[in-house]
Amino acid sequence: MTIQKMKFGMFLGPFHRIGENPTLALDRDLELLQWIDWLGYDEAWIGEHSSAGWETISAPELFIATAAERTKHIKLGTGVIGLPYHHPLILTNRMILLDHLTKGRMMLGVGPGTLLPDAYMIGSDPLLQRKRMAESLDIIMRLLTEPDPITYKSDWFTLNEAFIHLRPYNTPHFPIAVAASQSPSGLILAGRHGTGVLSLANLSDSFASNLNDFWKTAEDSAQQHNKKVSRQEWKLALQVHIAETRKDAVKQARKSAGFLQREYFEKTLGFPPMEGSSDKIIDQMIETGQCCIGTPDDLINAIHHLDEMSGGFGGLLIMETELGNREQVRRSYELIARYVMPQFQDSIRNLKQSIEWSKAKAPDFAELTKKTINKANKEKTK
Template sequence: MTPLNPLSPNLGDFDPATIKFGIFQAPYHPLNGNPTLQIRRDIQLAQVADELGFDEYWMGEHHSSGIENIPSPELFIAAAAERTSRITFGTGVVSLPYHHPLLVADRIAQLDHQTNGRVILGVGPGKLPVDAIMMGIDPVDQRRMQGESLEAVTRLLRGEVVNMETDWFTLKDGRAQLQPVRPEGIEIAVASTVSPSGSVLAAKHGASLFSLAAGDKAGFDALDRNWDVYEKESLANGYDATRRNWRVVTPMFLAESREDADRAIRRKVLHHTDYLEQVSGVTFPWARDAQSATDQLRGEGWPSFGSAVIGTPDEAIEAIEALIEKTGGFGSFLVIHYDMADWDATKKSYELFAEEVIPHFRRSNRGRVASLQYHNAHAAELGAGAAAAITKATKEYYGEGAAVPLR
């Protein structure tokens, strides 16, 4: 099969028109804001995304550092799902070492029913060391614990009775009472950053791949390598790797111009750089001035955050095309949402993305463009035909000697 509109001869059968689009909430919120209103606006943003035609909305789990103030993605999704009708929600991510696997399976199964099948279980080991330390977990053990939990959760969601004992949980004839809404079950996505560990774990359990660090230089460089690992390991474990279940994530904030984008994030951007300095214990030379911080984010990027598109829809299109070229194609592109602008500018950013970026890849207007091109190519004969019709109608009514209007 030949792709309809390949961006590169290296893309094979991948068609960019099949890409889904979504929003990924870490979530990052300035410490001087009202946390109640911040959470309410996140729910409103899910509603906006649903109305604008985005396909997915993801919410993360964090328990420390202050700026990421959603501890339960499941509670958030339960509220947002009641205010939306079509968008799919993902946990981005549930930190598996923090929970008994039976509770993870039970909660996501209930959420699957409450959303009528509009939920994806995104999982990871946990990002912030303080989260783990507060629970008495050695951060060195988190990836091992994630693998042990994922094995149990996957089997429970498949309807198996699970007997399993580790140094941190026991399942004795464990079973999930609720089974998924859809026969194909609940999709599970495993977070991957730079190392191949996420790809290996996802492939082992037939889960989807979730590349969280595509905006980071090291993460971008690792995209194709990690996909190759995922394909190889999936085959070794008896699964078919499919690009439609690969999600790539990078930050973007859009406006009518770069200058407008810079102005929109000026008041809040330094709250985020202050967070970076405090959690890392490092002072960054570009973190004292809003424009310098913005230029750094747009260019080389920030630690942990990576690089972002802070600019126009055309720049967003160019960045996504670069990701497609690098990877050979993926199923979904997610915009990491940073709370950096006021509500109106935030909505405008996603409106521009929905209005100009999504239609570019889906080729939504190809019929309209073709119609105008046809009209242009036949303008002379079409114009002559229209003029002849006007002349005929005028003369039929007024007689042969009547003056014929030009239009």
């Protein structure tokens, strides 16, 4: 592995079917966060969406504040906040407050805004969103790092002698990551500021060149701006569902995967339709590398494959799309924590070494034990 200790986390949109109780669905999200916190996952990224029905968290910072009170260790990030939808000073102050309330467990993930209905409803021009995202992040970084007040006028926000009145809990500030999937703009921006990167992953070999080109774009941008980007802070998100057998995993995910593709991605968002019946969609997804559905060993192999394709990345984020029922989803995360995470976090190397050492010494120790018992028996008969 290129990365010695990989992080594991969850990317929570969330994706909830229309028709069920939305309050209970949010409670289930919080319950799942508590579960993966107990299992030892490193981080969770929470989405921001205001339309399209499925992804029901419109204020990730509020969700994070609630989750922070119910968890102990896991870091919690916005995944991601659409910067063109927020005034940068107000957003920065909110994130600083959250940094304090979580005692430093907060992370800021940013993007241009992904759902066009969100942009449409507030009159934000999608063609300007990447430009505005870059402009906003420039200001946010200045607010976090420069002591002097900032005066700045944009075509969509104004700053008059603006500065933050509360320093971040983290020094010099909370971790920041830029979403980068469909264009190089996010990687260029991450390189310009030396931030982390959040990307979508695909297991297909044809995707390898994209991953290599992606990271090179970030490195080139960082070099141009005298910054550094770390592969350790590059997180790849992938749909994953794990069970004891591959057959069980596919069976559990079959119905949900087809429903999600047809009802959300195709009918709601307008994605090109996948061919075939809904119950065959999961097979196409597996074949084209869009997900890892199988056993812990299948995911171990998939991570090694992603590592080879990318040249090294720092964390795997499970894109939580509820491919099973409540118990099956919880079991999937448990299997990953028990059998996958240790393979990439250097937590069992010494145990393996100890076992092999003991096996090699076993004949000698057995002989010594025999001699010790014989000696004790002789002394007893005296």
